[in-house]
Amino acid sequence: MANLRVDRDRLWATLMDMARIGATAKGGSCRLALTDDDKAARDLFVRWCGEAGCRIAVDDLGNVFATRAGRNASLPPIATGSHLDTQPHGGKFDGVYGVLAGLEVVRTLNDHDVSTERPIEVVVWTNEEGVRFAPGVMGSGVFAGTIDRDHALSQRDARGCSVGAELARIGYAGPEACGARTFGAFLEAHIEQGPILEMSGHPIGIVTGAQGLAWYDVCVVGEDAHAGTTPMTARRDALSAAAEMTVALEELAHAHAPHAVATVGGLEVSPNSRNTIPGHVRLAVDVRHPDATVLGALGEAFERRCAEIAGRKRLAVNVERVEYVPPVAFDADCVDTVRGAARRLEHGYQDIMSGAGHDACQLARRVPTGMIFVPCAGGLSHNEAESAQPQDLAAGCDVLLHAIVERARGQHR
């Protein structure tokens, strides 16, 4: 068993085959959830899994479960997977890698005539990206109980098509109630979508959990005035205050290094005219930290700094938290299983927190969950230029294989 390895070239070829569905001119993929291209990707996956001897089930959220039977059908399976939908200018790997790594695990077990005590399931979760239908992580969220099923099915895209109607249209409105089944564990492989592994040179990230996230809308109100005739001391310049708030936010993140990240991603100025002192500015702020207590303290400190800056500059400010996702700690046993597999395979590895949300972060609320990250070039993702190395993808898939075999108690037949 220790010598078991996935087929690097087959994994790569499978990824490239899938990437042809919705391929973009710049080398990426565009497969928005529940479109014809999403259906084609699902159909291809189902065909491949059937050829690998798996039984297919689909639930009423369109989540697809491909089961490789175990020796004991009464035990909850070990599940793996991710999503096949992409961003509009998406890459070939985000999500897709997690699904096809699961398929490659099944194929490898078949090749080497390995049976497992527990069944193994490869899952395609519906609408992880949340681009066409909000919210994202929809299929895994309903499965984990964090998103209401009827709410999810009634969500509509910009043209007014609902999730439920589109599932039926593409033939993936399954008979099974979403969340009816359960797993012994869920393990997801994914590209990092950040630069940490590439910078450290480690092909494997042992994901210990996911950062919590808090989004703030900051509204600064001063007074429009003539840029030429208003002395500096008489100004109530909303943009000058917003600039100080942006600098303060960055200082707070650095003061909570290395885990805190904080970003002003959006900024809108009114009237946005060169020779008028801006009276209104809105900031869209994103703050993340793996510890809920620190995350809360960061937000409170930022609010205090905003109030101090606005008070000193005679402006009004309103800071509103508009979104909050608590941190997720993955199951210690699952994390240990992944770390042990990486060690035994002698791949360079390091612990890492996920900065982004994933289907696994939803699953972690219901079943023991772990994740494996592999590097992507420049940390780039949600971009047609998203890129990963075949050997890194194979290394991550080997770790997934060995973690699954351990959890499912595999043995040669």
Next chain:
Amino acid sequence: MANLRVDRDRLWATLMDMARIGATAKGGSCRLALTDDDKAARDLFVRWCGEAGCRIAVDDLGNVFATRAGRNASLPPIATGSHLDTQPHGGKFDGVYGVLAGLEVVRTLNDHDVSTERPIEVVVWTNEEGVRFAPGVMGSGVFAGTIDRDHALSQRDARGCSVGAELARIGYAGPEACGARTFGAFLEAHIEQGPILEMSGHPIGIVTGAQGLAWYDVCVVGEDAHAGTTPMTARRDALSAAAEMTVALEELAHAHAPHAVATVGGLEVSPNSRNTIPGHVRLAVDVRHPDATVLGALGEAFERRCAEIAGRKRLAVNVERVEYVPPVAFDADCVDTVRGAARRLEHGYQDIMSGAGHDACQLARRVPTGMIFVPCAGGLSHNEAESAQPQDLAAGCDVLLHAIVERARGQHR
């Protein structure tokens, strides 16, 4: 002569009558240059001046000259005036006050049977605001030789109508070559459009000159990246750098108090998405100072600060000066004349620099020029809520009257 005073109520009523042309729902005026409303305003002015015994001339830029004869027709006249065109959401006073204060001076001289050695001319300059046709200060700029006549006449509005065609359409394409006449002096009364006089409680500002202006476009280029997965130390955040540049600009202005003003009026973020670190930011910067040397040094210091910030944050920055208007110093004799009139009339006054551009700033390049400012509420202008007090408007008009009488050598008949 020392007891001569304008008619406060007549001046106010004349301003209110003019404001009915293009009146807006919120109490302002909208008379874009060379529209039917601009024609109606010009026609009303011409009628009033005719009733006051003036001779009317119009040049080929549509500038209108209403001449009250002097005892010696061979001497260049003392001219006053401003503009009747407004911003889209303009007020009742910006420009209009300067034109109608000139008319009130003529009416007052008529009432008291005062003759002057030199003729007196009240001028309406075409398209000061530059809203419908760029550039602004068009009529006075061509008159002063800073704007090319043919270039001005060929400028087109958003619908493709040219200045020349619109002048002909409204009947104000006059036979006289713009700039053919000259003046002994030009004196313009105007609302301050800033808060300085209101804060000091002085009804009269003795305008000694106009600030120079430099506009900069600053382009900061970093790299778009995921706000959740990119550590603080790995970021190339263009908005965070732009915020530091904004703070640095404000510090530079304060370091050159009280005369420097500097503003980031416009800021555009790309991709402007909350959970993406912004890779591109453009800043629209306005810097003003009455001393050309200091203005240049401020711009250079700002460029150095931008380069330092960008270098430290591993970003590219480009700072380009896209507009430069040198400072204007008004004629010392004209300034003294205005100051002496304010002192003799026992009005509170102070020296002041103009922060905005005016027709007088153009005229100053050709003829001895001065300006008189009166307060406006809250320093507000280019706004339908623009407001000024009848007694302040009358005080400014009295100063204009006495300055003109002195320069034109008035005496009772």
